[in-house]
Amino acid sequence: MELLKTFWWLLLILFVLTLLYFKKIKEEKTIDSNTDYSQENLDGKFHELENGDTWLAFPYQLTQQNKKKFILANVQQNKEFKDEYGYTFIVSKLINVEYYNTVSNYQGVVRKTGNPYVVFKVIPKTESPDASINVTGNNAPINISNGEGTATQTIVNSSFSNKIEEYKDVMINHGILEEDINVVINNPNNEHIKESFLSKYGLELAKISVNVAGFVVNLLKIFQS
Structure with a gap:
């Protein structure tokens, strides 16, 4: 008899907890539907x-x-x-x-x-959202335009690996591993290494700003140009 009473009490407690659970769910859904x-x-x-x-x-x-x-x-x-x-x-x-x-x-x-x-x-997003970069040829200047005019800064042999070498010290000072930079520099024609480098350090490069011909531009945009 005592065991039967305990069983019924457990059932009652379970029933009450179930009711409270569904009440809470209903209240949360109501709050959600009424929230702007x-x-x-x-x-x-x-x-x-x-x-x-x-x-x-x-x-x-x-x-x-x-x-x-x-x-x-x-x-x-x-x-x-x-x-x-x-x-x-x-x-x-x-x-x-x-x-x-x-x-x-x-x-x-x-x-x-x-x-x-x-x-x-x-x-x-680039630090200078209105600036555009254009590089023409292998020994061309970097042209920066912000809608109000164009300025120029020349990087001799402006290939990807040369741009990496140009800003090597800047990247190292921002925590990018020198050995990874050197791999890019030593393999200038390897597209896989280039893409791997940009994929690995894209976020960091986007946060590194440099002055190019009077414009503040992030390194990621320079390297992708």
Whole structure:
């Protein structure tokens, strides 16, 4: 008899907890549907990956489908966002609409943790958004134009490897490994090495500004020209 009473109490507690759970879910969905997310901080966070890519992740709860829809409708390709250091990034593409962080136990079993994110890949914007760079030929000047005129600075033999050598000391002072720089310099015709270098250090290069003919331009834009 005593065991039966305990069983019924457990059932009652389980029933009450279930009711409270569904009540909480309903309240969260109601709040979500009534929230004007254009007036809210979407709490997007920048994350730099090991491969050099940068992601912008917006968290939401599964009960916040209205927030998720707002993010997808308003974070469009080419939209600009600033990180905590004031650098501007441009939305490149949508990565995942329901991305989870994961953890693994000692057996290597991976499981999802926390709430999901809407994740976008972003790329750094040039420090001088209106400036354009044009290099013509192998021994040509770098021409910078900002809409008000054009200025010129010559780098002799303005190939990619020579531009790397020109700004070698600047890059080293900003933490880019000298051995990686030397690999590019010593292999001037290797496109794979060039692309690997830009992929690995693209974010850092975009944050390094230099004066070219009176214009402030980031190294990534110079190396990509």
